[in-house]
Amino acid sequence: MSVSKLDPAIRRQYEAFRDQGYVLIDNALEGFDLNEVRGAFEQARTATQPAWKDMVASGVFKGGYGHGPDAHSIEDPYLFHRCFLDIADNPSTRDLMRAIIGPGMQMTETFAHIHHAHSNPHTGWHRDWPTYRHPRYALKAKAFYYLDDQTPDMGCFALVPGSHLNDDFPPHKDYVGEQLEAMPGMIKIVPKAGTALIWDVTLWHSATANTSDQDRRILIYGYQPFWVKNWESKTPPVQAIDWADTPERRQLMGIHAVDGRAAWDRQDVAYLPEHEALAKAKVI
Numbered sequence: 001m002s003v004s005k006l007d008p009a010i011r012r013q014y015e016a017f018r019d020q021g022y023v024l025i026d027n028a029l030e031g032f033d034l035n036e037v038r039g040a041f042e043q044a045r046t047a048t049q050p051a052w053k054d055m056v057a058s059g060v061f062k063g064g065y066g067h068g069p070d071a072h073s074i075e076d077p078y079l080f081h082r083c084f085l086d087i088a089d090n091p092s093t094r095d096l097m098r099a100i101i102g103p104g105m106q107m108t109e110t111f112a113h114i115h116h117a118h119s120n121p122h123t124g125w126h127r128d129w130p131t132y133r134h135p136r137y138a139l140k141a142k143a144f145y146y147l148d149d150q151t152p153d154m155g156c157f158a159l160v161p162g163s164h165l166n167d168d169f170p171p172h173k174d175y176v177g178e179q180l181e182a183m184p185g186m187i188k189i190v191p192k193a194g195t196a197l198i199w200d201v202t203l204w205h206s207a208t209a210n211t212s213d214q215d216r217r218i219l220i221y222g223y224q225p226f227w228v229k230n231w232e233s234k235t236p237p238v239q240a241i242d243w244a245d246t247p248e249r250r251q252l253m254g255i256h257a258v259d260g261r262a263a264w265d266r267q268d269v270a271y272l273p274e275h276e277a278l279a280k281a282k283v284i
Ligand SMILES: O=C(O)CCC(=O)C(=O)O
Pocket: 065, 115, 123, 128, 142, 155, 156, 157, 158, 205, 206, 207, 208
């Protein structure tokens, strides 16, 4: 859909995203019971805590977003609770995300992320990859959902507004340790619980130290066009397949495309009958 045809409210958010590289949406979790989401989050934390502790003790770290001594990153939290899939398809952010990513949007990653009280930044200044620019769409945007009110000492996510338009990567070596927060133009994102931050992964961004007494708890979702490889040789987990009970959800989970070629569809997951009809009607 052309930008001029977007709903005016979505268009304003879309234009802020294109201009500044990010947009904040208040009360984005209003359709969900925040306490239930927090409970599900803690359930996932409890289930994965022993493995995280073993990893910290071993000193060998792998996993998403600074998984290590300063952060506990729980990949695919929907394996523990279905509400994390419902939030992936959140009506409060879905239309904006589709406007940003374009037709054939899928979710390519999700984490429940804890940046512990009294811990160092779990990552420094970076952008996720070079600026592959498109005049209308972004190659990847993330949604962060905040489960708690943030304060500036709570290990806030930091970014430089507009830096997605720079060709260069951030001068990260000049802004480490005590100097991390001296990055020119940086702002900290300090929203209320239930807010969503939608941001372009080519923004210059960093974690900051959490010097407060409270863990920072966020949900992370990454969205990309369907033609980006997602599961590769891994069959999507049964929880994702069962949840994806409409063609639109099949697409969101990177299984079968609605807007896209039938040849992109996974062969290791059976079509929903109505989706198979859609795929058969495609010419390519
Ligand atoms: O958790 C943070 O504050 C940093 C996140 C980050 O670097 C990323 O999502 O790429």
